[in-house]
Amino acid sequence: MDYVNLPIPILSVSIFLPIVGIFFMMIFANHENIERENIYAKYIGIFSACLTLLASCYMMVCFDYNQHGYQFEEHYKLAPSLGLEYNLAVDGISLLFIVLTALLIPICFFTVACNLKEKVREFFICFLLLESFVIACFASSNLLLFYIFFEAMLIPMYIIIGCFGGENRVYAAFKFFLYTFLGSVFFLIGLITIYIKIGSFDMLYLMSHTKDIANLVPHWVWVGIFISMAVKVPMVPFHTWLPDAHVQAPTSGSVILAGILLKVGGYGMIRVLIQIMPDLSRYYAEYVIYMSIFAIIYGSYVAMTQIDMKKMIAYSSVAHMGYVTAGIFSMNNTGMEGALLQMLSHGLISSGLFLVVGMLYERIHTKEIAAYGGVATRMPFLATFFMILVMGSVGLPGTSGFVAEFISLVGIFKYNMYFAIIAAFGVVLGAIYMLSLYKKVMFGVITNPKIQKIEDLGLHEILVLSVLCIFTIIIGIQPEYILSIFRLGLSRIL
Amino acid sequence: MNNEQLLHDLMVVMPELAISVSALFGLLLGALYGKPSKVLAYVILAILVILTYCMFAFGSMFHGSAFHGSYSNNEYTIVFKTYILAGVSILFLAYIGYAQNNISTEFIILILLSVVGGCVAISARDLIILFVGLELQSLPAYILAAFSRESIKSSEAGLKYFVLGALSSAILLFGSSLIYGFTGSVSYVDISDSIINGANIGVIVGISMILAALMFKLSAAPFHMWTPDVYEGAPIIVVALFSSVQKLTVIAVLVSVIALTLAKFGILFVPIIKFLAVLSLFVGAFGAILQTSIKRLMAYSTILNSGYILLAIVADMYLGIWRHAFFTYMVIYGITTIGFFTLLAGIFQNKADDLSFGDLAGLSYNNKIGAACLAIMISSMIGIPPLAGFFGKYYVLYDLVNIGEYGVAILAVAASVVAAFYYLKIIKVMYFDEPAYPSITVRIPYLIVFVTSFAITFVICFAQNFAEFFNNIKFLLCI
Numbered sequence: 001m002d003y004v005n006l007p008i009p010i011l012s013v014s015i016f017l018p019i020v021g022i023f024f025m026m027i028f029a030n031h032e033n034i035e036r037e038n039i040y041a042k043y044i045g046i047f048s049a050c051l052t053l054l055a056s057c058y059m060m061v062c063f064d065y066n067q068h069g070y071q072f073e074e075h076y077k078l079a080p081s082l083g084l085e086y087n088l089a090v091d092g093i094s095l096l097f098i099v100l101t102a103l104l105i106p107i108c109f110f111t112v113a114c115n116l117k118e119k120v121r122e123f124f125i126c127f128l129l130l131e132s133f134v135i136a137c138f139a140s141s142n143l144l145l146f147y148i149f150f151e152a153m154l155i156p157m158y159i160i161i162g163c164f165g166g167e168n169r170v171y172a173a174f175k176f177f178l179y180t181f182l183g184s185v186f187f188l189i190g191l192i193t194i195y196i197k198i199g200s201f202d203m204l205y206l207m208s209h210t211k212d213i214a215n216l217v218p219h220w221v222w223v224g225i226f227i228s229m230a231v232k233v234p235m236v237p238f239h240t241w242l243p244d245a246h247v248q249a250p251t252s253g254s255v256i257l258a259g260i261l262l263k264v265g266g267y268g269m270i271r272v273l274i275q276i277m278p279d280l281s282r283y284y285a286e287y288v289i290y291m292s293i294f295a296i297i298y299g300s301y302v303a304m305t306q307i308d309m310k311k312m313i314a315y316s317s318v319a320h321m322g323y324v325t326a327g328i329f330s331m332n333n334t335g336m337e338g339a340l341l342q343m344l345s346h347g348l349i350s351s352g353l354f355l356v357v358g359m360l361y362e363r364i365h366t367k368e369i370a371a372y373g374g375v376a377t378r379m380p381f382l383a384t385f386f387m388i389l390v391m392g393s394v395g396l397p398g399t400s401g402f403v404a405e406f407i408s409l410v411g412i413f414k415y416n417m418y419f420a421i422i423a424a425f426g427v428v429l430g431a432i433y434m435l436s437l438y439k440k441v442m443f444g445v446i447t448n449p450k451i452q453k454i455e456d457l458g459l460h461e462i463l464v465l466s467v468l469c470i471f472t473i474i475i476g477i478q479p480e481y482i483l484s485i486f487r488l489g490l491s492r493i494l
Numbered sequence: 495m496n497n498e499q500l501l502h503d504l505m506v507v508m509p510e511l512a513i514s515v516s517a518l519f520g521l522l523l524g525a526l527y528g529k530p531s532k533v534l535a536y537v538i539l540a541i542l543v544i545l546t547y548c549m550f551a552f553g554s555m556f557h558g559s560a561f562h563g564s565y566s567n568n569e570y571t572i573v574f575k576t577y578i579l580a581g582v583s584i585l586f587l588a589y590i591g592y593a594q595n596n597i598s599t600e601f602i603i604l605i606l607l608s609v610v611g612g613c614v615a616i617s618a619r620d621l622i623i624l625f626v627g628l629e630l631q632s633l634p635a636y637i638l639a640a641f642s643r644e645s646i647k648s649s650e651a652g653l654k655y656f657v658l659g660a661l662s663s664a665i666l667l668f669g670s671s672l673i674y675g676f677t678g679s680v681s682y683v684d685i686s687d688s689i690i691n692g693a694n695i696g697v698i699v700g701i702s703m704i705l706a707a708l709m710f711k712l713s714a715a716p717f718h719m720w721t722p723d724v725y726e727g728a729p730i731i732v733v734a735l736f737s738s739v740q741k742l743t744v745i746a747v748l749v750s751v752i753a754l755t756l757a758k759f760g761i762l763f764v765p766i767i768k769f770l771a772v773l774s775l776f777v778g779a780f781g782a783i784l785q786t787s788i789k790r791l792m793a794y795s796t797i798l799n800s801g802y803i804l805l806a807i808v809a810d811m812y813l814g815i816w817r818h819a820f821f822t823y824m825v826i827y828g829i830t831t832i833g834f835f836t837l838l839a840g841i842f843q844n845k846a847d848d849l850s851f852g853d854l855a856g857l858s859y860n861n862k863i864g865a866a867c868l869a870i871m872i873s874s875m876i877g878i879p880p881l882a883g884f885f886g887k888y889y890v891l892y893d894l895v896n897i898g899e900y901g902v903a904i905l906a907v908a909a910s911v912v913a914a915f916y917y918l919k920i921i922k923v924m925y926f927d928e929p930a931y932p933s934i935t936v937r938i939p940y941l942i943v944f945v946t947s948f949a950i951t952f953v954i955c956f957a958q959n960f961a962e963f964f965n966n967i968k969f970l971l972c973i
Contacts, residue, residue: 079961082888122858122925148879148957155873158918162926170926174918181876181914185907188888192895192903220900 009074010062011088014055014102015136018128021048025121025128038120042113045124049106052131056102063095065484068491070141070204083201087142092488093270093340094138097263100347101138104259105131107464108252111355114460115362119163126156126163127256134260138267143201146271147191150232150264151184157253157261164250172241172248179241183231186224193221194276206276207492214279222280225272226288232265233321235288236295246314247367251358254310258317259351263343266324270336274328275493285329289415292326293423295319300429304436309357309367312437313350316393319426320346326423327408333487333494335411340486342408345400345475349392352468356386359461360441363454369437374446379456383442385465390438392472394431400475407483503560506567509545509575510613516541517606524599532590535597538606539586546579563681564620571616573967574746577825581739581832582609584945588836589731591941592843601641604634605735612743616750620681621670621704624747628666628711631743632659635736639728642847651727658720662710669703672696682754689759698762701755705763708751711744713793714770714800715777722781725793730846733789734835737796738828745803745824752807753816760811768808772902774801775909782916788838788849791916792831795875798913799827802890805906809893819889822964826886826956827875833949834871837864840942854920856929864938865924867950872921874953876914882956 025044030037064071070089078084090098105127116123130153137149154177162173195201197216198209206213231238246254273281299319306312320342327339359382360375361367376383392399395406405427413420446452457465475482504511516538523534549556553572560566582605590597611630618624636659640652674680676696677688689697710717725733752760778798785791806820839846841864845853858865874883887910894903952960 078957079885079965081965082885082957082961084957084961119858121862148884151879151884155869155878155921159869159921159925162922170922173922173926174915177918178911178915182908182911185911186904189891189895189900189903189907192888192892193900196892196896 009072009088010055010059011072011074011090011135011139014052014059014098015088015132015139017048017052017055018105018132021045021051021128022125024048025124038117041121041124042109042116045128046106046109046113048128049102049109049131052135053102053106056099056135059090060095060099063090063485065488068092068488073141082144083142083195083199084144084148085142085202086145087202088136088139089141090139091492092485093490094267095489096340096344096482096485097138097260097267098135100263100344101131101134101260103467104255104347104351107351107355107467108255110460110464111255111358112250112252122159122163126160127252130156130160130256134264137264141203143191143194143203143206143272143276145201146268147184147187150187150268151181153261153264154180157257160253160256161245161249164253165248166250167248168244169248172244175241176245179231179238183228183238185228187228190221190224190228193217203271203275210276210278213277217277217280219280222273222277222284226269226284229265229268229273230291230325232268233262233325234265234318235291235321235325236298236318237291239295239299239318242318243311243314246317246354247308247310251354251361254354254358255351258313258354259347262317262321263347266321266328266339266343269325269328270340270493274331274336278493281329282331285331285415288329289326289412289419292322292324292329293419293426295322295325296423296426297429300426300433304429304433307369309360309369309437309441310354312369312433313353313357316430316434317346317350319430320350320393322426323405323408323423326419327411330408330411330415331494332411332414333490334414335408336490336494337483337486338404338406338408338411340490341400341475341479341482342404344482345392345404345472348468348472348475349389349399349401352385352389352465352472353393355461355465355468356382356389359457364448364450369440371448372441372451373444373448374442375451375454376442377446378451378454381457381462382465385457385462385469386438386442388469388472390434392476394434395427398473398476400472400479403476403479407479502558503565506556506558506560506565507617508556509549509579510610510617512541512545513606513610513613517603517610520599520603520606524603532595532597534599535586535590535602538602539583539590542579542583542586546576546583549576549579559619563683564623565614565617566619567617570750571746573821574616574742575613578609578612578739578742578746581742581828582606582735584832584948585731585735585739587941588734588832588839588945591939591945592731592836592839592846594939601638604638604641608632608634608638608735609739612740612747616743616746618747618750619683619754620679621673622680624704624751625663625666625670628707628747629663631740632663632711635659635740638732638735639724641732642727642729645727645847647727647848648729649727651724654720654727655724658710662707662717665703665710666707669700669707672700672703676700682751685755686757690757693759693762698759701751702763702766704751705748705767708744708748709770712741712748712800712804713797714804715774715797716770718774718777718797718800721797722785722790722793725789725796726787728789730789730835730839733792734832737792737831737835741796741800742824742828745807745820749807749810749816749820752811758814760814764808764811767804767811768899768902771801771804771808772905774798774804775906779909779912782913785916786850786852788851788854788920791920792834795913795917796831798909799823801909802887802906805902806890806893809890809897809899812897817889817893818964818967819893821967822889823886825964826882826953829949829952830871830874830883833946833953834868834875836942836949837867837871837946840864840938840946841936843936851919851923852930854923854930855927857924859929860931861936867946868924869921870950870953872917876917877910880954880957882953882960885956885961 303315615627782794
């Protein structure tokens with residue numbers, strides 16, 4: 001195999017650009033005048049995030065779309081005695097997630113740039129750190145390295161929720177941290193077991209030894225790793241941290257949480273469970289699909305009863321991620337493609353929804369649905385974007401949500417027809433709560449006097465939302481381009 | 495004993511001699527000049543640094559067995575002594591930075607004597623030397639714990655430590671006398687020879703008693719009761735000493751006693767030590783949850799980490815091969831705690847001895863870099879990769895999984911999740927709470943900055959540079 005050779009190690013560059021940004025921020029964003037300091041911090045933060053986005057775009061341009069294997073490989077030895085090597089590579093599966101990460105971080109920065117007054121430097125440092133870890137997590141082809149970044153994300157996210165969140169943020173931050181930490185320690189023990197039995201953490205090596213793994217590695221390793229991923233996704237019995245974290249997190253924190261961190265769980269399922277332990281995954285697939293279908297139905301029903309907008313979207317995330325896990329464990333190409341597309345589309349749509357809620361919250365200072373009504377007459381721009389995003393979430397043809405849910409349902413159908421029929425009800429339920437949310441917030445008579453004086457979106461808000469909406473629609477109309485990239489990676493798995 | 499033999503023996507004990515002589519020299523100077531001087535502290539520091547370097551670079555110079563086999567140095571003891579001396583040098587730096595113009599000669603000398611005792615105990619090859627070494631290590635430690643003369647808590651800490659420490663010494667002596675009664679010898683070799691053809695109940699009971707005394711010094715549950723009180727009362731630099739250098743010493747002694755006297759009977763003690771380890775994990779994890787004093791909290795954290803180290807030792811005893819996990823874990827934990835306490839001492843200066851969560855509130859507003867450094871140390875203690883603490887835990891878990899102890903491994907990680915809760919509380923008060931006091935700018939002494947940045951560098955760069963280094967330390971005892 002010959003690999004694409006770039007003159008620069010583009011993966012390391014996109015991982016370390018945010019870190020360099022942090023260094024610059026620490027050195028240069030020091031000023032006696034706190035306002036000047038904040039402005040410097042903002043400029044440096046946004047600049048480094050944009051550079052990372054550029055780097056990831058460059059990665060997409062240079063990616064060889066005829067190549068099935070890993071590309072842009074980088075190998076450095078860190079601690080060979082541990083099996084820890086700095087191995088980076090991307091394939092069709094991880095490429096788009098890196099781009100999604102690099103896209104969402106500047107979006108977060110643009111939305112907060114004007115409103116943030118306190119602890120600006122901490123905010124940007126946490127987000128840049130998070131960006132670097134997430135990109136490294138998607139790019140690492142060494143299992144221990146993957147784990148390291150998988151776990152390292154917790155501290156910045158903990159500080160984001162705890163520092164910038166709502167009233168009950170401390171509780172939510174602890175819950176988030178301890179849940180995910182508990183999940184990932186099982187992952188660690190599983191990893192060590194794999195290493196002791198097989199003798200390597202290298203993904204390629206492990207992928208070529210799936211038979212040995214199936215024979216040597218005990219079942220609980222699969223279960224342990226599954227639990228850690230299921231907490232991250234989150235699947236239903238492990239999901240209770242999500243609503244709290246979403247409701248308490250600041251808007252940008254919710255965007256990152258829904259848009260990226262949940263995807264790390266799904267990505268890990270494909271990378272670790274399906275790719276390395278396919279036999280065990282096939283063995284347990286049925287149970288996982290049961291859980292996913294339960295998550296779809298349960299998540300939708302719980303979402304219907306919510307009175308808080310963010311909580312409703314959080315539960316809708318649980319339901320939507322149910323399609324992802326069900327698609328992944330339908331163990332066929334179609335389902336897997338659907339799952340990946342659903343992750344991407346959910347990353348765009350739910351981020352957009354959280355942004356919209358955040359914009360409303362900034363103006364009215366409440367997230368309760370009952371406090372709204374008739375916003376559409378005052379905020380036509382916001383209403384339009386909200387409509388597109390809601391339709392995407394519901395799964396209207398022409399948006400990415402439709403394609404993604406459709407393809408994953410086809411995949412589930414291939415696995416078992418009855419599962420698909422039950423899962424399809426989730427689409428209907430989704431329509432019920434999302435449309436009623438839209439109706440209650442946007443239409444009707446204005447009862448809240450604050451809404452009379454509300455102002456429509458500013459330019460930067462329109463810019464941010466239109467980016468997300470345009471991608472939603474483009475993927476909805478022409479999914480083949482994205483799917484063909486995913487297929488490159490999937491062809492090696494199944 | 496001819497001259498050649500004497501010279502050889504003196505060469506073996508040279509490091510201890512050098513420290514003792516410099517301690518006595520310091521005592522003399524202190525008595526002569528009355529007012530303690532910074533110069534003295536720096537001179538002793540320089541001696542320590544030179545000695546550390548000699549041990550590191552020309553360690554084999556001191557190898558050999560001395561005084562009729564009752565005292566010996568080999569790769570194992572030299573590695574430990576090097577790290578102990580390095581740790582003490584770092585602590586001296588921190589102390590000089592912290593005390594600034596109030597450096598007290600006694601403090602320095604007591605620490606030196608305690609270190610001599612520790613080094614003697616590590617090299618001991620018979621029970622008498624072991625006892626003498628441990629006593630020499632403990633007696634200055636009791637005084638150090640009570641060093642803040644104005645504080646009632648400190649006196650209480652010293653007294654408590656002394657009474658309970660004396661009890662543990664008594665247990666150690668009783669165990670030794672049992673062993674002597676049953677085998678007629680106090681040397682490690684004779685003890686292990688005497689049980690090679692079948693366990694002798696008297697010897698086994700005696701060894702258990704010695705182990706119990708060592709567990710007391712290691713503050714493993716259920717011998718941990720003294721730890722929180724002593725930590726709360728003792729001056730902060732002393733707490734840093736107790737939780738790093740002293741623990742490292744005790745671990746070295748523990749391992750050499752286990753490896754040399756029990757030999758293949760080590761497997762007999764595996765269930766007991768495993769039980770102690772798991773108990774320590776739980777006491778350490780759950781005991782700390784309701785604590786409000788930072789030092790008490792760190793005491794429980796020490797207990798928890800003793801549990802981890804004992805687990806590593808259990809894995810080694812089970813296999814009969816001494817891997818580096820227990821050593822690496824202790825070094826990582828030691829450096830992290832030294833950095834943590836030193837930084838607290840630097841930020842809070844006079845208030846550092848009596849810190850509660852409330853004092854840390856909103857530190858991120860007043861001292862951004864200090865808070866960030868503390869947060870990094872805490873994250874390392876939680877075991878967040880890629881910081882050093884994670885790799886310490888990784889080595890221990892690796893050894894546990896390697897011998898098939900999955901259940902214990904899961905208990906260990908569960909305990910570290912519980913511990914994460916209270917460690918996170920420190921980050922929480924620093925970052926999420928409003929400042930308790932109006933912003934006061936403190937100038938952190940540059941020595942403390944130096945020590946802290948050393949610790950931070952170690953914690954962050956472990957995977958990149960140090961993991962292989964520790965892995966290469968030869969431990970194929972040799973002890």
